[in-house]
Amino acid sequence: MLAAAGAWTAAAGAQQQTPLPQPEATEIWQPVPAVVIPGETAGAPPSDAIALFDGKNEDEWVSAQDHTPARWTVADGLLTVAKNTGNIETRRHFHDYQLHIEWRIPADIAGSGQGRGNSGVFLASTGPGDAGYELQVLDGYKNPTYVNGMVGSIYKQSIPLVNAARRPGEWQTYDVVWTTPRFNADGSLKTPAYVTVFLNGVLVEDHFQLKGQTLYRGQPFYQAFDGAAIKLQAHGDKSAPISFRNIWVRELP
Numbered sequence: 001m002l003a004a005a006g007a008w009t010a011a012a013g014a015q016q017q018t019p020l021p022q023p024e025a026t027e028i029w030q031p032v033p034a035v036v037i038p039g040e041t042a043g044a045p046p047s048d049a050i051a052l053f054d055g056k057n058e059d060e061w062v063s064a065q066d067h068t069p070a071r072w073t074v075a076d077g078l079l080t081v082a083k084n085t086g087n088i089e090t091r092r093h094f095h096d097y098q099l100h101i102e103w104r105i106p107a108d109i110a111g112s113g114q115g116r117g118n119s120g121v122f123l124a125s126t127g128p129g130d131a132g133y134e135l136q137v138l139d140g141y142k143n144p145t146y147v148n149g150m151v152g153s154i155y156k157q158s159i160p161l162v163n164a165a166r167r168p169g170e171w172q173t174y175d176v177v178w179t180t181p182r183f184n185a186d187g188s189l190k191t192p193a194y195v196t197v198f199l200n201g202v203l204v205e206d207h208f209q210l211k212g213q214t215l216y217r218g219q220p221f222y223q224a225f226d227g228a229a230i231k232l233q234a235h236g237d238k239s240a241p242i243s244f245r246n247i248w249v250r251e252l253p
Helices: 002-017
Strands: 050-053 061-063 073-075 078-080 088-090 097-104 119-125 133-137 171-179 189-191 194-199 202-209 229-232 243-251
Touching: 097 119, 119 171, 133 194
Parallel strands: none
Antiparallel strands: 050 243, 061 088, 073 078, 078 243, 088 229, 097 171, 097 243, 119 133, 119 229, 171 194, 194 202
């Protein structure tokens, strides 16, 4: 026992006598990150953001069905769902990105469950025939429904960590970091999609790994694509349409 203790003491002493490297040995100076000027107020777009809706027009949006100009309602700085015109999606396609979007369910909303203020932010819309990858929009204030379809869920795949919904009539905010799936040359999955979501500043999805498209019926699966639009849903429920504002995206390297 004494011999072992002595050997340990000698080794520790030798270790203490080894000179530490200079601080410069662990300093990295290149490449220097690009300068991005943050927005002056909470939710305001930073200097490198693409404004998808700034209250003026739908120039960045088209019909998801046939890519004709979007025909939702723009008034008083808001973009309001016109259910009879269908879903809309961005003209541009994206890979990895940071997304900010604000939405409001009418204060006089009626209905219950999935029929109460239903819409969706499709983080990757890959074509009219595909389900896409949906972050659910729904009234989450005292409105019971299946929890993998409530507000803050990745539809039918992930239950949100908490319910951070505000009352109908109040503005709500999603801040999203999306990592697109990658595919091999033969169309097989190389790396899955991941998403982190804050609802009203509260973390509700923490780097969740998606199992594939978000399907209403059946099990999710992946189908190869390279870049996709961001889509907003004109859901067929009978409740009053919701409105959006201040939508911007930052493409990530």
